[in-house]
Amino acid sequence: MAAWSERLAGVRGVLLDISGVLHDSGEGGGVPIPGSVEALARLKRSQLKVRFCTNESQKSRGDLVGLLRHMGFDISEGEVTAPAPATCLILKERGLRPHLLIHDGIRSEFAQIDTSNPNCVVIADAGESFSYQNMNKAFQVLMELDNPVLISLGKGRYYKETSGLMLDVGAYTKALEYACGIKAEVVGKPAPGYFQSALQEMGVESHEAQ
């Protein structure tokens, strides 16, 4: 294996995931992964640019960063690429008014969005809010549209919490896709455009990042 200095030749920036990389989420915000606070501090002291790219869609960026700072991580809101703000840009650009199937913890990110008379559905990791009633309401909204648009914040199958594996938004997106006979647009990893926007915000080209 090549030395780190060799492997990092030409690399100007590092894009870090958050959940499962910095911490394991869970009750009370979860726990830091051993060594990750120190690793991030070292990266920040280096010449490399650092940015965070997450699919977190249960918490607002503010709440997420607050939790991580409390655990000792050197992180600020402006350094985080998250799917909810990216979705808000898309909604505004395309004149879309969403019905929101989301967790209450992220509702504040959509405060400036017109949700009257919806012409699309936005689905995020709603957790306990994935009730039958809420899923059925989103389904009915889609079925009433001539051109049903479903925007999914990520397409994860599941994630790990301190208490065990948890179903992620991707599973529920598949349910709506199947019921409505449509294909969702994914905002979040692994959509290439999402990584690109994170790189742009970091100010490096894709061949310069790791």
Add this chain to the structure above:
Amino acid sequence: MAAWSERLAGVRGVLLDISGVLHDSGEGGGVPIPGSVEALARLKRSQLKVRFCTNESQKSRGDLVGLLRHMGFDISEGEVTAPAPATCLILKERGLRPHLLIHDGIRSEFAQIDTSNPNCVVIADAGESFSYQNMNKAFQVLMELDNPVLISLGKGRYYKETSGLMLDVGAYTKALEYACGIKAEVVGKPAPGYFQSALQEMGVESHEAQ
């Protein structure tokens, strides 16, 4: 269009769906579809054998038949092919002990089934019982199995109730399939084996039925 007598030449039996054919389900058991009580009565007076083949998985056969009789339909429990009893046969044959993700209305059909230490998941149209917590529990059971078996009672996308369209079991089965990376076994229409067993119970060959 050929006359009915011509079209029915060689036909010895008729397999009828229930929901959407005899009645529209909904609050208080739903409402009969106009003309269907009389049409069934005429069929029963004819030379044709009649059997019912449903994907109903929220109610036990007894409860379903009770509702339909109350609406005026000439129907008895023994004339109904339903996915829950068919599933029980499969579970017994293969020594499977299910974790049940089902509606309370159908739990009695599984009364004779060993559900201790589950080695498979059975999913039916659980309606309001499709909570995040219940879905996640079924997901966790599957993820803990070396050879995860998921049996789905039908794979309908949605059905119509008097109050509107409702998400059906197929959507939730897709969610679990995606999350676990597996394929469910379907007991119910449109699985050919399910139609075959209904025909067998009616005592006619597939080319003799309509």
